[in-house]
Amino acid sequence: MWSIWSECTEDCGGGNQTRSRTCTNPKPLHDGKKCPTDVGYEVRACNEHLCPVAPTIVTLPMDTTADRSETVTFVCGAEGIPSPTVTWFEDDLNMNAFVTSTGTRVVR
Numbered sequence: 001m002w003s004i005w006s007e008c009t010e011d012c013g014g015g016n017q018t019r020s021r022t023c024t025n026p027k028p029l030h031d032g033k034k035c036p037t038d039v040g041y042e043v044r045a046c047n048e049h050l051c052p053v054a055p056t057i058v059t060l061p062m063d064t065t066a067d068r069s070e071t072v073t074f075v076c077g078a079e080g081i082p083s084p085t086v087t088w089f090e091d092d093l094n095m096n097a098f099v100t101s102t103g104t105r106v107v108r
Helices: none
Strands: 015-020 041-046 053-059 072-074 077-081 105-107
Touching: none
Parallel strands: none
Antiparallel strands: 015 041, 053 077, 072 105
8 A cells, every 4th residue: 555645845846755655454464475665665756846036127227318209118127937027107007008028118
């Protein structure tokens, strides 16, 4: 009979679980075969997902002065696990409708 799997050795990033097998329920009777020792122990991988990493801003937008007719591009980049989303605000108004899929804001 196999025991239940142990708790994973890690919360994330990959760990191991183990379980063991015993031949006590039922016991071998009348010269019955005993459990082979080479299959009395199993290991399996668990919690293989990446560990979370707090978001960090890696590219800050720079202050820019431009004429009204110029197109200005602002770039802001962030890293983390899971991947963070950059949200642009102007005067407390969410401006993400004007942001490209890479998180770049273009102002015309």
